[in-house]
Amino acid sequence: MKAIARSDYGSPDVLKLEEVDKPIVSNHGVLINVHATSVNAGDLHLMYGTPLITRLIYGGLRKPKVKILGFDVAGRVEAVGQDVTQFQPGDEVFGDLSECGFGAFAEYVCAPESALVLKPKTSSFEEAAAVPGAGMTALQGLRDCGHIQPGQKVLINGASGGVGSFAVQMAKAFGAEVTAVCRTQKIDKVRSLGADHILDYTQTDITQTGQPYDLIFDAAAYRSVFDYLPMLTPDGIYVMVGGSIARFFQAMFLAPWISRTRRQKVKCLAVKPNQTDLIALKDLLEARAIAPLIDQCYSLSDVPAAIRHLEQRQVLGKVAIRV
Incomplete structure (x- = not known):
């Protein structure tokens, strides 16, 4: 599969479009065919490895252990592990991968079912990916x-x-x-x-x-x-x-x-991602109490440009990535 990967800390120049192995589904995992993701300030901190505490938390003082960034995800379930009960292939889902290894800047990613909820039918994949x-x-x-x-x-x-x-x-x-x-x-x-x-x-x-x-x-x-x-x-x-x-x-x-x-x-605030709050966000979306503002939408290969845009601090709402 294609993914935006990196082997060093640094500017968006360290992010490269590469061919990498497609994830293997674990017993408790959900394999997602990623349709969209978005960029966040958290991606910047992980990319640069600053402040230093981010390297201590996620591992890799000199070289990053997290090779593929991206934690907002929206897509379609490709396969599920034998112990998964909440989802089945074909389901449209969205979620937050920041507690389970990141990896949304890719065509596929595997995540535990607790990191996901069903996507609102009224939201596009890009809109859903801008929310978590x-x-x-x-x-x-x-x-x-x-x-x-x-x-x-x-x-x-x-x-x-x-x-x-x-x-x-x-x-x-x-x-x-x-x-x-x-x-x-x-x-x-x-x-x-x-x-x-x-x-x-x-x-x-x-x-x-x-x-x-x-x-x-x-x-x-x-x-x-x-x-x-x-x-x-x-x-x-x-x-x-x-x-x-x-x-x-x-x-x-x-x-x-x-x-x-x-x-x-x-x-x-120290954010604590959880499925209960993802459901609350889904309910707010379906009730039209919230709607994401999407400033621009980039392709997967243009993730470095999307992150440079975010760094300018002039974004109106969110920057989405269409995968």
Whole structure:
């Protein structure tokens, strides 16, 4: 089969279209004929091997053990192991492979059935492949870390990105009043997601608006966490889900001290992929409560170009890969 593989850490130049062995189905495995996938910030970190902790978690301090990247997947079941009970050949599925070896940048991939759910019939393969990683990040950040409630005032920073665009839609589905932060060129599209208010960060210092928020969901954390604390209500919660690695570690180390010295909370999301939340995302898709924004769709051979596009940080929603 064809796959985008690599043998070293580095820029997108290390990614090559190669002929590799087709996966063999284990007793508990599901072999997927991949129709689509998408690129995520997590793919960038694995590609470069930064921060160093990614090499410790996934193995390969000097050379990567994960040869084929990609964890969002949508496709058709080709074969199943003898112990698989949830799926059968021909089923259309989508899922998150980040806990089971990655490998979605390929024509075929094998995954445990717990990493997959049936694809909504109303979604194309490209649309379904754009959802798992970013959608689960938005869902867990708002629900589990942010404890979002109906009627709350919620600020979503990075609202035009993959995670942020889902967060805007989900926050509205939870019944919140949503203020979305994006740049001028993306205002109309972000407003179409259902945001009640828009802040253009190129024209306004969002920390100086005087509006207190019950929840700040930060998908583009490039400012100090201390800049956001005055923007929170006395019991408000700041949740960091993406952005600068330096800001992530700042928030992670300061969160316990901030939580001890004030009622406000600072949290950093560690996403936990699971089938229950994949089903929740499927339900949201079928109810049309969320719909992925797809900025561009590339072919499998153009994965390096897709990742370069993502690196520019100008993507509107998600970058999909049609396999």
